[in-house]
Amino acid sequence: MKESRWVTLLLGALGGVVIALGLWAFGDVGDNSAPAAADTIPNQVPVATGTVWEDDITPFLTSKASLELAPADEVHVANAPDMPPPITRTDQRIVEVHFDVVENVAAIDPATGVEFETWGYKIAGDDTPVIGTPGPVIRARVGDVFRFTVTNPESNTHPHNVDFHAVTGQGGGAEATVVAPGETATIEARLLYPGVFMYHCAFGDVPEHIAHGMYGGIVVDPETPLPAADKEFYVVQSEYYTDSLEPGLTELDRDALLDEEPSMVVFNGYKGSLTENPLAIDVGDRARFYFVNAGIDLDSNFHPIGSHWDAVWQEGATYSPPIRGSQTTLVPAGGGVVVDLVGYVPSRIILVDHALTRAFYKGAIGFVDVAGSENPEIFEVVTEP
Ligand SMILES: [Cu+2]
Structure with a gap:
């Protein structure tokens, strides 16, 4: 890099520090072009350098007294x-x-x-x-x-x-x-x-x-609503650490808890909740899932067998735009996600944690039944076995 470029960079950096110190000294931070409504209070807070993010994502707040x-x-x-x-x-x-x-x-x-x-x-x-x-x-x-x-x-x-x-x-x-x-x-x-x-x-x-x-x-x-969905569902993944899988009352297995080895991984509180009571949508529906992974310990590899996540608001962060067209989304313990799938053909979509031991043996499985007309342009059985 040429010497003159270094000087320009140095002067630029010094200028930035001077401006930041000035903003901090005169207390100008926090007024991030707030709307002038009388009952609106700025929420933006200064960060260590005395600057605010221009795209601070938290809303301007109506004062509690006015709510x-x-x-x-x-x-x-x-x-x-x-x-x-x-x-x-x-x-x-x-x-x-x-x-x-x-x-x-x-x-x-x-x-x-x-x-x-x-x-x-x-x-x-x-x-x-x-x-x-x-x-x-x-x-x-x-x-x-x-x-x-x-x-x-x-x-x-x-x-x-x-x-x-x-x-x-x-x-x-x-x-x-x-x-x-x-x-x-x-x-x-x-x-x-x-x-x-x-x-x-x-x-x-x-x-x-x-x-x-x-x-x-x-x-x-969010302030700007998500695009409308036809059906919305609430699904929670969680773990049980029982000392037995025999019928009757079981106790918490503390060794299994310490080893992070649950005896059951379930959707919505118990094994079979979404297989005994499948979720129902129609062909043409956009179905949205507000999904929480309660853990305690395992990340979830949330996948719809026989479908796709048409839209994924990763980590459930709906201020940000979704990614589109995913197969499996990773949901950390203590995290969430918002996912859409579209019912294209009549079928049973199988929701799983694709760490499949959990799905097949421990309970992390649920059904979404899609009802409606066949569409051979998308799926067709050509020769039955
Ligand atoms: Cu408690």
């Missing part, structure tokens, strides 16, 4: 595999959700009768879930204030809490939501980032609480 409750007919919770409808409003609101903690004994492999002490969450006042895991899916819009209340019924035995990966604040709300049996706690948290996020109990021996089933997903819709 109204979300419309009464807007749905914010659903039990797997259902999703609440997308949030269609364009303003920020307060979204209220109330969970009860579940402690129960449930069949985690109903076909063989393997039972386990399942802990989890349910919508307060909703007595339909008995297993409690995965917890209900929550849906809100980015910029909303999430007012979350958790009650641990007096009949329970253990304290619990919730760490929301969608929440910015100490422990994702964990410390503030510790509830002993008989207690109730409430937090308010601004949902700064859109996406699909895990939540889980983070009390005491955290892996033990998650191993008993204390996890779920929260979907934060």
Whole structure:
């Protein structure tokens, strides 16, 4: 490189430092061309050099004092595999959700009768879930204030809490939501980032609480909605570490937990949940999956056998554009993804963790039944065996 080029680079770098110091000294950072509405407050925060990202992705916030409750007919919770409808409003609101903690004994492999002490969450006042895991899916819009209340019924035995990966604040709300049996706690948290996020109990021996089933997903819709889908589903992958696969009540196998060797890897809380109750779509449908990998320990290699992921919002980061046309998407433990598939021909699409030991032997398998007319332009059996 020529000497003059070095000098230019050096002067440029010095200039950048001077500008950055100036911005920092005069406190100009944080005003990233915010809209001038009276009740809008800038959210942008300075980074160490005193600069802000020009494309800061968090929204400008309507002050809490100006926020109204979300419309009464807007749905914010659903039990797997259902999703609440997308949030269609364009303003920020307060979204209220109330969970009860579940402690129960449930069949985690109903076909063989393997039972386990399942802990989890349910919508307060909703007595339909008995297993409690995965917890209900929550849906809100980015910029909303999430007012979350958790009650641990007096009949329970253990304290619990919730760490929301969608929440910015100490422990994702964990410390503030510790509830002993008989207690109730409430937090308010601004949902700064859109996406699909895990939540889980983070009390005491955290892996033990998650191993008993204390996890779920929260979907934060982006300001610019995703392209519409015809059907939406909520699917959670998770692991059980039982000391037996015999019928009857099994115990947590601590050695297996330490070795990260689950006896079961399941979708939606128990073995067979999505094979005994296949998801149903029609030819022509775009089906969207809000998928959370609760772990505890294994990454998921999420694949639709006999189809493709037409769109993948990697890591569930829906602010970013999707990649298109994928076969298998990697979902880390404690992560999520949003994936679309299109029903092109009538068939049974098989959802698996393509680490196939988990699918064939441990339960990480589910069905999507596509109904409609054959299309030989896409698939045709030429000669039967
Ligand atoms: Cu817990």
